[in-house]
Amino acid sequence: MPRSIPVPGSISRVSTPASPPDRGRPSKSGSASAAPKALGEPRPIYSTGGIAAASAAGIGLAVIVTFTMVGWVAAPHDTFGEDIADLLRSAVLAWLVGHHVSFTMLEGQISLLPMGLVLLPGMLLYRFGRWLARNCEIERLRHVYRAALAIAGPYAAIAGTLALLAHTDSVEPSMPRALLMGFVIAFLAGGLGVLRQLMRDKGVAAGDLLDLMPARTRSLLVGMLVSSGTLLAGGLLLFLVALAMSLDEVLAITGSLAPGVIGGALLLIVQLAYLPNAVVFAVCYALGPGFAVGAETLVAPTGVSVGALPALPMLAALPANGAAPVLSLAALAVPFVAGALGGMVTQRNAPDVVSEAAPLWGFVCGVTTGILCAALAGAAGGSLGTHRLAEVGPSAWQVGLVAALEVGVAAAVAAWIANWWYTRKQSRSVVARREDAKAERSSTEPSAPVVELPEDVPSGKGLATVTPLRSREEKPEAPVDTEPTIKERRQELKRVRKARRADRTTEKLARKDARRELRDQRREEKEARSWWRRGGDGEEEISEEELYGITYEAPSEDK
Numbered sequence: 001m002p003r004s005i006p007v008p009g010s011i012s013r014v015s016t017p018a019s020p021p022d023r024g025r026p027s028k029s030g031s032a033s034a035a036p037k038a039l040g041e042p043r044p045i046y047s048t049g050g051i052a053a054a055s056a057a058g059i060g061l062a063v064i065v066t067f068t069m070v071g072w073v074a075a076p077h078d079t080f081g082e083d084i085a086d087l088l089r090s091a092v093l094a095w096l097v098g099h100h101v102s103f104t105m106l107e108g109q110i111s112l113l114p115m116g117l118v119l120l121p122g123m124l125l126y127r128f129g130r131w132l133a134r135n136c137e138i139e140r141l142r143h144v145y146r147a148a149l150a151i152a153g154p155y156a157a158i159a160g161t162l163a164l165l166a167h168t169d170s171v172e173p174s175m176p177r178a179l180l181m182g183f184v185i186a187f188l189a190g191g192l193g194v195l196r197q198l199m200r201d202k203g204v205a206a207g208d209l210l211d212l213m214p215a216r217t218r219s220l221l222v223g224m225l226v227s228s229g230t231l232l233a234g235g236l237l238l239f240l241v242a243l244a245m246s247l248d249e250v251l252a253i254t255g256s257l258a259p260g261v262i263g264g265a266l267l268l269i270v271q272l273a274y275l276p277n278a279v280v281f282a283v284c285y286a287l288g289p290g291f292a293v294g295a296e297t298l299v300a301p302t303g304v305s306v307g308a309l310p311a312l313p314m315l316a317a318l319p320a321n322g323a324a325p326v327l328s329l330a331a332l333a334v335p336f337v338a339g340a341l342g343g344m345v346t347q348r349n350a351p352d353v354v355s356e357a358a359p360l361w362g363f364v365c366g367v368t369t370g371i372l373c374a375a376l377a378g379a380a381g382g383s384l385g386t387h388r389l390a391e392v393g394p395s396a397w398q399v400g401l402v403a404a405l406e407v408g409v410a411a412a413v414a415a416w417i418a419n420w421w422y423t424r425k426q427s428r429s430v431v432a433r434r435e436d437a438k439a440e441r442s443s444t445e446p447s448a449p450v451v452e453l454p455e456d457v458p459s460g461k462g463l464a465t466v467t468p469l470r471s472r473e474e475k476p477e478a479p480v481d482t483e484p485t486i487k488e489r490r491q492e493l494k495r496v497r498k499a500r501r502a503d504r505t506t507e508k509l510a511r512k513d514a515r516r517e518l519r520d521q522r523r524e525e526k527e528a529r530s531w532w533r534r535g536g537d538g539e540e541e542i543s544e545e546e547l548y549g550i551t552y553e554a555p556s557e558d559k
Helices: 035-039 045-074 080-098 115-135 141-165 175-202 206-212 215-245 247-257 260-273 275-287 313-317 327-349 357-380 396-444 486-528
Strands: 298-300 303-305
Touching: 045 080, 045 115, 045 141, 045 175, 045 260, 080 115, 080 141, 115 141, 115 175, 115 260, 115 275, 141 175, 206 215, 215 247, 215 275, 215 313, 215 327, 215 357, 215 396, 247 260, 247 313, 260 275, 260 313, 275 298, 275 313, 275 327, 275 357, 275 396, 327 357, 327 396, 357 396
Parallel strands: none
Antiparallel strands: 298 303
């Protein structure tokens, strides 16, 4: 089949490197290429993100409406037609509460919201983030933020619209908080789903992502996660033990409520939704500042002072008024254990050459843990509207400050000990290598020469043994000191540290050269994709004048 070649003076279609291939265009026989349709072409990322956001919001709202309908059926009510509007509005309000959106009522502001309800929209957004990654073309892992923005923007708009629809004279959801929390939750959960799917498709492990981070940043991140996880595990254990010790009171409160089967199931769901709040409260108790359950109340290791409480079975875990239980004082060791583990992990991931720097990085790990604890304390507390329960929860700044000090000091001491142990082990290995090298050199040296006696020298039984004597010109060999001195050890450690710093410098230079080569390669690709250049291998460039048949003739100098 003859090929069409563009000639000067005629306009023909030229494929450039930036233009897509003509795989899906119909041929002259009228049949189109079916291969791309069978495989499925990638969808636009932003329109697909809008679909994912709407689907996640719709499914979450449907689940909330279902639970609301079950509660409405189990409770005494009027005719269905009179309550349907309030029922749907309550479901929308519950959906907003699941996104940690506060609202204002006639009695006051309601901001003590269950943190566990965030799990439902988070899981839905995570799943639809993975669906978006499977249907859209995302070339690199660093482009995950684009997919996360494609989901977070429409989702925030949906949350703001629902907050506007749920607005009444008696209930007023916070519109700015709905926009903010909808965007943050969708960005984090959706972006995590996209990242997880891309890592699975490209065969990238979680450890490979951590290896891309600088060593010090990675060590601080892992140390903060270990410290925070230890604190949360200790808080959960403290709450469960306190609840088990008050089991009789829990059963008594549940029996007084008489919720029934459906009501009991809904009561259990509500308490499970408030379980993360209770765990954070227990962490604040273990740290020392404690928390409040109303105006002028305090639950702390220094003492307990509470008043009348709502009839909720999980509140039976609160101690009685007076001195704090002696058994609960053992929880005061949890922050120091968390700091010790965080400091050891921080130093193990990035050992310091200078011993004085190890406690500093351990304390920085404690400071980051304190910031995270302050954020959790601010999210777990709030208000229940009335004057009696206008202040419920811990003080965020007090919790953050105390956590930074307690965890930071323990992490600093543990990091110093871990670094000392590492340098001691390193020095031992250096000494062992020196001894092995000396032993190897001594084994390769020639042994003492064998002296052959002349024939006239008498030898035999009863005669003295002839021993060759050393000549006076030869100096006696100095005894080999197998044990290195302290000065030699220090010099060897200095050489090891110097070699390590040189390796790090070489690695940094190699990364810098790789980034420079990547930038040059991208610049060349960008220049090659310019619309005035032709594609193909080994083809010459044709200028714009040649493409459209425009020629210029210079005047001859002979004329």
